Amino acid sequence: MSNLQKEDFSKWYLQTIQKADLMDYSPVRGCIIFKPDGYELWEHIQEDFNKFLRSEDIRNVYFPMLIPKHFLEKEEEHVEGFAPELPWLTRVGDEELEEPYALRPTSETLIGDAFSNWINSYRDLPLEINQWANVFRWEKKTMPFLRTSEFLWQEGHTAHETEENARARTMSALEAYADLIENTLAIPVYRGQKTPSERFAGAVDTYSVEAMMRDGKAVQAGTSHYLGNNFAQAFDIKFLNRNNEHEHVYTTSWGISTRLIGSLIMVHGDEKGLVMPPKVAPTQVILIPVGPWQKNPAILDKLKELQATLRAKGLRVRIDETDNSPGYKFNEWELKGAPLRIEFGPRDLENNQVVVKMRDLDDKETVALDDLEAYITEAMDVMQKRLYESAAARYKENEHYDIDTLDQLKEHIAKSKEEGEVPGFVLIGWDGTEETEAKIKEETGFTTRNIPFNPPVEKEVDIVSGKPAKHTVWIARAY
Amino acid sequence: MSNLQKEDFSKWYLQTIQKADLMDYSPVRGCIIFKPDGYELWEHIQEDFNKFLRSEDIRNVYFPMLIPKHFLEKEEEHVEGFAPELPWLTRVGDEELEEPYALRPTSETLIGDAFSNWINSYRDLPLEINQWANVFRWEKKTMPFLRTSEFLWQEGHTAHETEENARARTMSALEAYADLIENTLAIPVYRGQKTPSERFAGAVDTYSVEAMMRDGKAVQAGTSHYLGNNFAQAFDIKFLNRNNEHEHVYTTSWGISTRLIGSLIMVHGDEKGLVMPPKVAPTQVILIPVGPWQKNPAILDKLKELQATLRAKGLRVRIDETDNSPGYKFNEWELKGAPLRIEFGPRDLENNQVVVKMRDLDDKETVALDDLEAYITEAMDVMQKRLYESAAARYKENEHYDIDTLDQLKEHIAKSKEEGEVPGFVLIGWDGTEETEAKIKEETGFTTRNIPFNPPVEKEVDIVSGKPAKHTVWIARAY
Incomplete structure (x- = not known):
């Protein structure tokens, strides 16, 4: 890494994306302008993911961007999760609206309502659609590409006859993300399950692929949610099953966004600037x-x-x-x-x-x-692989399996700082309690990333409580 | 035409697009859901127009959807034109914003501001970009695809050294629209200039391509605007010219939207349903x-x-x-x-x-x-041409050049109705006054479509005032 990359990674990032003409700031709070090279990266991601969608016969649609207030309120956890950061349309011309509309943070609610109209019998299932769209989450701290008030994303929404089928789609969408991010963006990812406190608002289970930036921090690069019957119950999405009984469908949703552009830069960039994987480079x-x-x-x-x-x-x-x-x-x-x-x-x-x-x-x-x-x-082919291998080697260097207590974690962080190294990803034992997660976050700023499907080692003891671990979990600082 | 097409064209249209599964209504006022076949039509239009953009090295970008209030107010005619139909974001979570944001009706203002930062010298010109985006115009009367509160479109924005260059781009964008609509959608168009009363708010000159639906009504299928220095002055977009002097740039903007999908259906559809031109058919x-x-x-x-x-x-x-x-x-x-x-x-x-x-x-x-x-x-190739020829023949049948007075126009309309024919497009002489346009509209509902570049005949006398005509103009009822 260059000096600036080492000394002040954020500063290096912000300078580089502007100098390399990927983006510009805008007069709209927390929103950026995607300049041609920045937007083209997104177009290549779209082309690539559309191939997956076509291969699975999942078709693109477009739903209204505005969501009536009472719709959002139908799934309780969902609205609670998003409420503080929702922008509201309250007025048109000079007229106040009777009911305000939220600018969509995600579309489970409108799509759930549509599904309840479109689905009658098991013959209508699975119903699988995808949408490329702009979404809004008015977050306090923003960072170009990685966290902006408005961003671009893809959201897949599917409904199934059985839990088994819905869970299979949840996992295959996650695998499609891993494939895109690893093969097209040359970024290795950690596949795993989110802990309950990091779940999508309204999901039964959330899975993620996580990537490690050059400064050792994590980016949640894609998520896939098994929603069970939660939205089916909230929006009354029922079907006549093969036994001629009415039953709620099982739904999933999954998304990747323009934050992948930020990850691309933070994983491959060096002291001279951007390093574009050949498959997505605007100028190859x-x-x-x-x-x-x-x-x-x-x-x-x-x-x-x-x-x-x-x-x-x-x-x-x-x-x-x-x-x-x-x-x-x-x-x-x-x-x-x-x-x-x-x-x-x-x-x-x-x-x-x-x-x-x-x-x-x-x-x-x-x-x-x-x-x-x-x-x-x-x-180009060799370079694409070389970038992946080089990132994978860096991941390995910055993974730590031998930290068993909170004190050891703090020591590790202090030592990393002293030696100008990154603290990276730490694999810990976890007893499954929110108390452990809260304590780690409070004392170190690290958060649980995911419970890996295939951990390199199994940890036996919770890092905070010392109790037997129920899970082995990756923790890291995150964007 | 089928009986329903003849008897109640709107009813036929609304039934057909729903039964053919192109769209569904939504709980959001005036907004529709684009179902897979409906959205795919838009994707094929995008692919096609992206080819034109690439061939001209006009690159895609993405600007924020929200426009600060004071930005919209910088170009006076512009804000006046759009004010009544602007939706406003006034609140985030529980907090009122100090300055509201409009949901973009079009992006000249934000892009003008960016251009003023990006352009310094003639070496930066021309600066030509395009955006695919959702836009909002809260119109009183809506019609699926043709006029919806939210719609999808493409907006090209360019800045040039000279009026000549800007006018050349205005015309080449219009020609690209004509090419796409005629060759890809098999819809013949009327190329011409809009009258001042029908100009884009803030433009010096607006040009359009207009299409004739099966019921004889017009759809404005694409528009291209020469904006002169209007936005350059409002947003202070200056460049150092070849004589080392600071000068305002000349800008253009141009757009086509998802209303093309509505036109496609209304031009080719028959009593049995949709007729898809092979080039864009979701199922060929x-x-x-x-x-x-x-x-x-x-x-x-x-x-x-x-x-x-x-x-x-x-x-x-x-x-x-x-x-x-x-x-x-x-x-x-x-x-x-x-x-x-x-x-x-x-x-x-x-x-x-x-x-x-x-x-x-x-x-x-x-x-x-x-x-x-x-x-x-x-x-498929032959069918594509056959659909075009068949529409062109219908256009010819429904064009009228021999109407010289308002009484004759009213007679023509009454007679058409009596005989179950469509009143179609009427070519008239116009003295260039708004009074004539207002009178025609008031008495017949016809509006000026455009001043054709190559009128089939030149009309000598204004249809209302009887004064010498300054222009020959197409008038029709319009969606």
């Missing part, structure tokens, strides 16, 4: 003319020809033909995180070759123009 | 097993094989393997407007053939399985 290949290229039009001509060839292959390729110096351009495109830089000057023209520099490697390579297409495909 | 090919197919598994197997082959070619293909009768299924898929129906039974299996029925033709054809792929590609 940047072509930079070098030497006295303005005097020799054949150089730019050749680059344009190359750009056209590569674009025809589906690659995202740009040429930087500004008047800036090559050195300036190299820095600029390293800041933006373009995976592959191609330098091309008079000598390269003569020798029918280019010079290639990968964003995450130090050395340059000379490649014959005839071999370039194959080289690029291979190099 | 519906495969229906016929005869005693449940007893002969080879039939369904063959259809599944066929589905896989056609899907691999990029076609959207479904099999209807429900227990309903073939006749029921035929009606169902005609209602949904699937362009191509394939029937397949025991005899077809034996003869290695299928029976094909196009949605808009009466006859069936028998096609050898070996020729089917090529047949489908060709048939």
Whole structure:
């Protein structure tokens, strides 16, 4: 990590995303402007997840953004969970509305109501839909991409005949998230179950995939909820089952959001700026003319020809033909995180070759123009895997299994600080009580991330109470 | 047209879109639920228009949905135009906000403010961006897809060095709309300029493409605005020009919305239901097993094989393997407007053939399985053109050039009603005064649609005042 990354990770993050032109601040409290490169990252995430949805025949829909007040109040835990951060539409033109509308924080309520109209018999099940939409949660502390008052997300909503089917969908959605985040964003994730205190408001069980940022803090990267009959009861979603009896459906919901963009930056970025995984990079290949290229039009001509060839292959390729110096351009495109830089000057023209520099490697390579297409495909593929492996290795370094008491945890945190290391993820034993969670949070700022499906070791004793552990849990500081 | 289409076109429309499962009503005033087939139409429109944007290097962004009150007030005409239908966010949780936020009706103001930060010199120009977003206009009368309190749209915003460049973009965006609507949606459009009274609030000039529905009424299908320096002055968007002087930029904005979905239905639909142009149909090919197919598994197997082959070619293909009768299924898929129906039974299996029925033709054809792929590609292509030609022919029948006075117009309307015909589009002479527009509207409900770039004839005399006409204008009743 660079000095600034080590000394003040938040500052590094905020500087980098602005300098790299991913976003800008806006005059709206806690809301950002997604600039073209920032928004394009979201578009690639959408394309990728839409493939999963299509493969499962889960179709996209669009529901109204406004939720009547009495709808939100139907599921008690749900409204309690969201109430403090709900923005309210109370007036149109000069007229006060009789009943205010909330700007949606999530859509279980409106969709539950629709499901109750659309579902009659087991033949209508499963009913599975997805929505790409903007949502609002007016949180006190905001952070670009990671926590904003308005954000973009996808919310899947499904209804099933049986608990078993609903639980299977809950898990397959979680696995689809893990797949997208690991393979497309090159970010390893921790799969597991949330503790009851961290559950979605209204859920029976919440599962998450969690990622570790370079500063050792966690980001909850995606969640999938088994909602049992809770919303089915609140919205009277019944079906005639195979025994000709009326029964409540079992529902699920699951979401990922534009906070994935923040995670991407915080996992891969380095002292020079962003490092974009090739699969989602807005500019995968940047072509930079070098030497006295303005005097020799054949150089730019050749680059344009190359750009056209590569674009025809589906690659995202740009040429930087500004008047800036090559050195300036190299820095600029390293800041933006373009995976592959191609330098091309008079000598390269003569020798029918280019010079290639990968964003995450130090050395340059000379490649014959005839071999370039194959080289690029291979190099991007290898870089995508390298970024994943590099993050996975960092995860391993920052995981701690040998902390058994709160004092040890505090020592670990103090020592990390002293040595300029990150405290990372700590695996603890937990007796299942909220008291333990509260105590850890109060004394260290760490929170439970999830109960991993496959913990690297099983912890025997609760870190606070010393009682026998019911679960082995990841804890960390979190965004 | 069917009887219901003729007798009560609105009723036909509302019944058809619900029965065909494109939408449902919602508990939110004037807002609809876009069901999968309805939303997918929008997705195909998005894919298509994104191609235009990419070809012009106009990139997608996302701005906050909320607009601070004082921002909206900076452009006087703009706020006046939108004020009565603006929904206001005034409260978060239990706290009243110091300054309310409007739910965006359009984003010139927030984007203008950002442009003033992003633009410094002519080197930053043109600056061209696009946003796909939800917008709000709380209109008194609503109609599914065509006019809803919340709708989905695309808004392009550009800033230029010169009036000439800005006007060129205004026109090229309009032409891109015409291209999409004519070629992808198979809906012919009338290109022209809006009269000042119908201009976008804050624009110097507004241009539109207008479409004619089966009932002869108009839908404004897309608009493109030349905004001159109006927003540049209101938001202080200045640049250092090539003479080293500070100057205001010239801006444009342009939009199409989910009302295109309504137009699609009202232009192509017939007594049996929707008729989907092949390019955007959610189901392009519906495969229906016929005869005693449940007893002969080879039939369904063959259809599944066929589905896989056609899907691999990029076609959207479904099999209807429900227990309903073939006749029921035929009606169902005609209602949904699937362009191509394939029937397949025991005899077809034996003869290695299928029976094909196009949605808009009466006859069936028998096609050898070996020729089917090529047949489908060709048939869809021909149907796409046929729908366009058929709409264009209907337009011609319902255009009227020979009406010179208000009395003649009233007679024409009365006669149309008597004969069960639609009054359609009427080309009139206009002296350029608002008085004429107001009088026409008051007496007939017709409004000016646009001043066509290439009128079929030039009208010499104003229809109301009898004074020399300054313009030849299309008028019609409009949604």
